[in-house]
Amino acid sequence: MTLSSIALIGVPAAAADEQQATAEQNTAAKPSVIINEVYAGNTKAAGDPDSKRCDWAELKNTGSTDVDVKGWGIYDSGKKAKKHYTIGTSEVTNTDTVIKAGGYLVAYIDPDKAKPAKTCDAAPDMKVSSIKSDNLIVTILATSNCDDKNASTKFNDSATRLTLQDSDDNVVADAVFDFSGDNAKTISGDTGTKIKVSYASSQYYRPANEIGANPSDLSVKSVTGSDKGAGAAASSDSGVISGSNVTDDEAENNASKALDWQVEHDKDSAELFYSTYTAQLSSKRKGMEAEGKTWNYRDILAQFITMHNKNSNVLLIWSGDWPAYSSNSDKYYVILAGEGFDSTDEAWNWCKANNYGPNDCMSIDLQ
Known part of the structure; x- marks a missing residue:
């Protein structure tokens, strides 16, 4: 030995x-x-x-x-x-x-x-320790949940789904990770074991900087033997485990709920544009044929997050909530610049300054 x-x-x-x-x-x-x-x-x-x-x-x-x-x-x-x-x-x-x-x-x-060594089958307790927002690398502290504190838990399942949720159980990130082979972990002792995982842009459901703002508010749900979808996260950081997507149905369900959460979250800020102008950057709905594809909830959310990463003032609204869109029977998720302007010309000048064309950016007030 x-x-x-x-x-x-x-x-x-x-x-x-x-x-x-x-x-x-x-x-x-x-x-x-x-x-x-x-x-x-x-x-x-x-x-x-x-x-x-x-x-x-x-x-x-x-x-x-x-x-x-x-x-x-x-x-x-x-x-x-x-x-x-x-x-x-x-x-x-x-x-x-x-x-x-x-x-x-x-x-x-x-x-x-x-x-x-003593082992047990109890799933470890897991909590978010820190988040690197650049590419959503999450450090999770896993501690033994064994009755015998000398026992350890083997964390070696090849399809472990790790779902990050906020304090209201809303999903903010979701992927399936392979902890078999060299990625296997032994969880023992009160001090715990740190596990680093990365979520690709298709695997998180809010802007990464918002997810990372308060990591202690997040909880971790772990499910072994989960089904995988296509795609995997890529990370250049040593010791970081990348995840596969959850199934398309699960990802679409996550995105739909995330869009509704974002709309509710941004509603108070959007009310400022009853009395002033802002710029509309996009309007999309599920099943819409535009820009060479059929849009789904994941596409709409991804577009919002990309625009939010470029400009943190960007807001998401549902057109059915606002008088400005009442004449249109079709309802859309609308992305607003979140910048206030005194006139339509000022809004258009902002569009040009930020490299948006006339088909991508227009002046609007929400009355």
Whole structure:
């Protein structure tokens, strides 16, 4: 056995009643004890107290008080070796389990007495840690939801749908990710594991800068064994997992609800243009034949987000809500510039200055 990637778990691996008090003390003190050095594949260096050459890990107490690490676990998280070794048992040989303040302890790990790491099937708890808005790279903190805090969860499904929702459960991003093979994660311990995923422009349903404004307000819904649609996110960032689209029906449903949410969100701002002019940039409805394609909800939303990324004042309205469009029996999602003008000429000058032609930009007030 050769240690590959290890972690120190400051909770007793055994659950004996007599260790409970020690467990509580050790858990509180855990942040002060670190893995200082690891010697793997020991064939030449000094052995343990029984002269047996073992891999070893040197622990350091960086705190100001002594810490007893009896019952703590050293977890080997390498790709092949998934083992757990308990300090203070025959699995880990050492003469004392108390590390003095500022002191060290060398734990010799006996490969012949290793125990398989405990696992559970409970889905991990997940929350958004941070968002990089440029291309919607989301860092998710996943923590173990196992009853036994020494157990870990394998996050290795090849079709895990991760849906980001706001505080009202509205979907803001949705994609299916492959966590199998090299993308697999082991979720263990209270500190959790960070997972970075990226959503392509077809996989989020609000402007990226708005999604990233308050990441702590977002929740993560995880569903394994999900159906995939076509397309995948592309990211140049190392360690970021790209996702496939959800199915067309699910994406279209997400986009339809997102359009309705955006219309309601922008209604108060649009009321300013009862008494002044703004510029209309687009009017589209589902099934409309225009610009060489048949428009669906995803196309309409994508156009709005693209324009919003260019100009954050852009608004989305439903023509049926405003008197200016009452003469037209067909109703449309309308994109407005969100800029106020005193005259139609001023609005048209704005259109020209922003490279919009007469077929793409027109002056309007909403009365």
